[in-house]
Amino acid sequence: MPIRVVIADDQALVRAGLRMILSTEPGIDVVGEAVDGEQVLAICTDTRPDVVLMDVRMPGTDGMEATRRLSSLELPPRVLMLTTFDLDEVVYQALRAGASGFLLKDAPEERLITAVRVVADGGSLFAPSVTRRLIEEFARRAPPLPRPALSGLTEREVDVLEQIARGRSNAEISRGLCISENTVKTHVARILMKLDLRDRVQAVVVAYESGLVKPVFRS
Numbered sequence: 001m002p003i004r005v006v007i008a009d010d011q012a013l014v015r016a017g018l019r020m021i022l023s024t025e026p027g028i029d030v031v032g033e034a035v036d037g038e039q040v041l042a043i044c045t046d047t048r049p050d051v052v053l054m055d056v057r058m059p060g061t062d063g064m065e066a067t068r069r070l071s072s073l074e075l076p077p078r079v080l081m082l083t084t085f086d087l088d089e090v091v092y093q094a095l096r097a098g099a100s101g102f103l104l105k106d107a108p109e110e111r112l113i114t115a116v117r118v119v120a121d122g123g124s125l126f127a128p129s130v131t132r133r134l135i136e137e138f139a140r141r142a143p144p145l146p147r148p149a150l151s152g153l154t155e156r157e158v159d160v161l162e163q164i165a166r167g168r169s170n171a172e173i174s175r176g177l178c179i180s181e182n183t184v185k186t187h188v189a190r191i192l193m194k195l196d197l198r199d200r201v202q203a204v205v206v207a208y209e210s211g212l213v214k215p216v217f218r219s
Contacts (some may be wrong), residue, residue, distance in 0.1 A: 003120045006032040006047065008040040008063065009082065010137030014105065018053060018109050028116060035127040037061025042070055049077045049121045054099070056083040056090060064097045071098035071198065076121040078198075095205055098198055101125030126199045150210055153195045158212065160187040164200055 005028060007018050015033050022028050030210060031047045034040035036058045051072065054063040061069075067079045078100040091102050100119040101198055103112065115125055150158060156177075163173040170188070174181045188200070197203050206214045 002027050002029045003051060004031045004047065004049040005115060005116060006030075006034065006040060006043055006049040006052045006077070007033070008034040008037070008052060008058065008066065011036045011055075012057045014055070018112070021112060022116065025113050028113070031094060036060075036064030037069075040066050042180055043071070044070060045078055048075065051116050052077045052079045053116075054079050054081050056094070058080055064093055067097040067099055071138055076198070078117055078122075080119050080125070098202065100199060100201075122199070124199055149193075150212060151193060152207075157187050157191050157194070160184060161191050161203060161207050164167065164188065164191075165204045165213040 005022055007022075007030060009015050009018070013119075019030050019033070022030050024095070030050055031080050032043040033042050038061045039056065041061070043049075048170070052067075054067055056063040059068075063081060067081070069078050070079060076098075077100065079099040081094040081099045082103055082105050085217060094102050101115055102125060103115050107115075108193060117179065118125060142208045148160070153161065156179075160173060163176060167212055168176065170181050170184045173179075177184075179219050188203075191197070191203060192199070195206055
């Protein structure tokens with residue numbers, strides 16, 4: 001099955017350029033274009049794409065709000081945020097909104113195509129080290145969110161979530177907690193399900209913002 005993509009950007013030239021790049025790639029179909037957040041929401045409801053290329057700044061409902069609203073759909077698409085601004089705060093807001101990746105608009109064609117395939121396959125384009133740095137930086141600026149969000153997790157699931165937030169791989173969690181990798185995978189899947197999260201990146205955000213993991217204060 002081809003990867004179904006919707007392009008959301010208020011600039012016609014940008015949409016045309018993205019469509020031209022993706023349309024020549026085997027296994028990728030562009031099934032819709034939108035000029036603002038409201039339009040992309042309507043198109044996604046009709047076409048059920050796998051991936052949305054979402055401009056951060058659009059008139060009316062912007063990319064961040066559209067991403068948050070898409071995340072509430074029963075079968076939400078993966079969102080790859082596009083921007084001309086490589087700002088930490090924009091990346092962090094994209095993380096919180098539920099995006100699966102972040103890409104500059106001037107990225108090479110090969111990078112764009114790879115990004116679409118990675119997020120469509122369930123991966124993330126936020127490097128773990130960058131993710132932790134951003135989350136620590138912005139989480140320490142505000143008080144933690146209430147902890148009840150984690151109350152549905154078992155003690156072992158909380159342990160695994162903490163390890164995820166510290167950037168541990170499944171193999172490292174397995175060794176550290178003396179459980180099998182398959183058991184780790186099961187715990188991770190249950191954590192994501194119980195907390196209604198899309199991927200491990202969102203789990204890291206929740207771990208920091210709930211206060212489970214404390215930001216490191218650097219001088």
